[in-house]
Amino acid sequence: MKQIAVLSGKGGTGKTILTGSFAVLARNKVMVDCDVDAADLHILLKPSVRERYDFQAGKLASIDVDACLQCKICINLCRFKAIDNAFKVNRIDCEGCGFCYHACPVGAVRMEDKIAGEWFVSDTKYGTFVHAKLGIAEDNSGKLAAKIRGAAKDIAERENLAYVIIDGPPGVGCPVMATLAGIDLAVLVTEPTLSGLHDMSRVCELTAHFKIPTAVVVNKYDLNTANTDMIQKSCAERGIKVIGKIPFSPDVCASVVNCTPYPEYSNGDIRDIIVNIWNTAQEMVLGK
Amino acid sequence: MIISVASGKGGTGKTTVAVNLALALGNAQYLDCDVEEPNGHLFLKPVITERKTATLLIPEIDESKCTYCGTCGDVCAYSAIAVLKPRNGGKGGIMSFPHLCHGCGACAYFCPNGAITEIDKPIGIIEHGASGDINFVHGKLNVGEIMVPPIISQVKEHIKPDVPVIIDAPPGTSCPVIEAIKGSDYCIMVTEPTPFGLNDLQLAVKVIRQMGIPFGVVMNKEGIGDDKTDEFCRNEGISMLMKIPFSHDIAVSYSKGEPIISSLPEYKHAFLSLYDEIRSVLA
Numbered sequence: 001m002k003q004i005a006v007l008s009g010k011g012g013t014g015k016t017i018l019t020g021s022f023a024v025l026a027r028n029k030v031m032v033d034c035d036v037d038a039a040d041l042h043i044l045l046k047p048s049v050r051e052r053y054d055f056q057a058g059k060l061a062s063i064d065v066d067a068c069l070q071c072k073i074c075i076n077l078c079r080f081k082a083i084d085n086a087f088k089v090n091r092i093d094c095e096g097c098g099f100c101y102h103a104c105p106v107g108a109v110r111m112e113d114k115i116a117g118e119w120f121v122s123d124t125k126y127g128t129f130v131h132a133k134l135g136i137a138e139d140n141s142g143k144l145a146a147k148i149r150g151a152a153k154d155i156a157e158r159e160n161l162a163y164v165i166i167d168g169p170p171g172v173g174c175p176v177m178a179t180l181a182g183i184d185l186a187v188l189v190t191e192p193t194l195s196g197l198h199d200m201s202r203v204c205e206l207t208a209h210f211k212i213p214t215a216v217v218v219n220k221y222d223l224n225t226a227n228t229d230m231i232q233k234s235c236a237e238r239g240i241k242v243i244g245k246i247p248f249s250p251d252v253c254a255s256v257v258n259c260t261p262y263p264e265y266s267n268g269d270i271r272d273i274i275v276n277i278w279n280t281a282q283e284m285v286l287g288k
Numbered sequence: 289m290i291i292s293v294a295s296g297k298g299g300t301g302k303t304t305v306a307v308n309l310a311l312a313l314g315n316a317q318y319l320d321c322d323v324e325e326p327n328g329h330l331f332l333k334p335v336i337t338e339r340k341t342a343t344l345l346i347p348e349i350d351e352s353k354c355t356y357c358g359t360c361g362d363v364c365a366y367s368a369i370a371v372l373k374p375r376n377g378g379k380g381g382i383m384s385f386p387h388l389c390h391g392c393g394a395c396a397y398f399c400p401n402g403a404i405t406e407i408d409k410p411i412g413i414i415e416h417g418a419s420g421d422i423n424f425v426h427g428k429l430n431v432g433e434i435m436v437p438p439i440i441s442q443v444k445e446h447i448k449p450d451v452p453v454i455i456d457a458p459p460g461t462s463c464p465v466i467e468a469i470k471g472s473d474y475c476i477m478v479t480e481p482t483p484f485g486l487n488d489l490q491l492a493v494k495v496i497r498q499m500g501i502p503f504g505v506v507m508n509k510e511g512i513g514d515d516k517t518d519e520f521c522r523n524e525g526i527s528m529l530m531k532i533p534f535s536h537d538i539a540v541s542y543s544k545g546e547p548i549i550s551s552l553p554e555y556k557h558a559f560l561s562l563y564d565e566i567r568s569v570l571a
Binding site: 010011012013016036038039040059077079080095096097103134136137138139141169173175176191192194195198199202205206209220223224227248250256257 | 322324327366398429432433434435458461470480484488494495499513539543544
């Protein structure tokens with residue numbers, strides 16, 4: 001079983017469009033959406049939820065005002081400024097560290113389990129899909145991403161599937177790290193803009209740091225061919241293969257508006273390019 | 289006045305709106321709080337005059353004072369310290385895992401032997417400078433680090449509220465976004481008229497409403513999708529502040545790191561009207 005994640009650094013470069021395409025093209029796989037705080041892959045895959053789970057993560061302090069002596073020790077110790085002068089804990093700011101709980105001289109602080117979101121195992125016409133919804137203004141997106149990746153891996157092992165295909169979040173922080181730990185291939189989708197190149201370079205540093213095989217796809221490459229050349233040069237210097245260049249096309253936007261994975265929506269040239277990207281990605285992980 | 293620019297979905301045009309708004313206003317401050325992938329500097333090309341390491345307090349253990357009592361491990365909610373108590377007359381052991389540490393300080397406070405001091409661990413860099421009359425600050429997370437909110441708050445320590453302050457927020461709806469936009473007087477949500485843009489806008493609206501910050505929407509790349517975003521905003525009573533049509537020229541100038549108002553000066557007026565509208569809403 002091989003795990004392939006689609007990442008980008010910069011948001012909006014086309015991760016979900018490519019992952020949705022892989023859902024159509026790959027056989028024997030489970031799909032996962034690790035962009036848990038702005039998940040979009042379900043819009044293309046149209047899941048029907050089979051199993052639903054609460055995502056419990058971390059704790060939240062709560063102060064019993066009747067027991068409280070108003071000594072303010074908790075307010076003074078809290079590094080996250082989560083307790084106001086009325087001894088009310090701000091749910092958004094509380095990191096669940098429990099400093100106040102341990103320090104309160106009268107035991108007026110309780111630490112409660114926090115439901116930080118929910119996650120689902122769903123059926124789609126493309127196979128099983130594991131996805132999640134982070135609670136509103138919750139943290140722990142990295143833990144939730146790790147949780148659903150783990151669940152998808154279990155399913156793939158149990159059902160003897162060939163691939164776990166992961167739609168990743170933008171950035172290089174906590175949920176990205178949770179997405180790429182231990183994967184077999186990172187496919188980075190970038191665009192020929194200075195921002196796209198800058199952000200891709202940072203993800204390349206990250207995948208190099210974790211020694212994760214990496215491939216690059218340049219989306220909308222014809223928007224600025226000089227920048228596309230710069231991306232190719234930068235990839236060559238890093239020993240990273242550019243496995244596809246997709247031109248800008250209103251047809252691709254139309255497939256998103258139609259909520260349909262591109263290879264199912266159109267039979268044009270871009271479909272062939274994407275098929276080729278998937279085939280190359282497959283060769284890269286199987287050749288290992 | 290502090291205006292943050294957020295979006296939910298990445299790549300909708302937060303940096304475009306934030307940079308151009310700052311440039312149109314002039315004599316403003318621009319803070320790039322997308323510390324995982326800061327891009328504002330590519331457009332503003334600031335002269336950096338001050339560099340500071342962004343840090344997180346983590347425990348440093350003086351084993352000569354440690355009795356392996358286990359208190360620090362018990363109070364750490366993140367399993368960032370593990371203590372092996374001495375057994376059969378042998379020596380104990382203690383280990384800290386700085387990557388798991390949130391810097392709450394409980395371990396140092398509760399250590400009965402004063403064996404833990406807190407030291408600064410570098411997690412990124414904060415750069416401060418100017419681009420013409422724009423005061424520029426951005427933070428950059430070191431690749432491989434995960435504690436994003438502390439760098440954002442260290443960027444925000446530079447806020448100078450005597451001029452208009454524009455905060456460029458990260459994408460998403462979780463802790464980094466919240467850290468970036470809290471304390472703002474107004475939040476501009478940038479979206480694009482596609483099902484992805486709309487879905488993520490709806491999530492971001494729930495967050496911003498929970499935070500109680502006044503907000504409005506800027507639609508970027510108008511014309512590439514459908515009209516469901518307009519419909520959503522109308523039904524929810526959300527003001528549509530500005531629309532930027534999808535244009536090949538804008539996309540190309542973006543790709544080169546050129547602000548819209550430099551290549552298409554007629555947009556300066558549009559960004560100034562955007563600011564006036566926000567001011568009149570808040571007045």
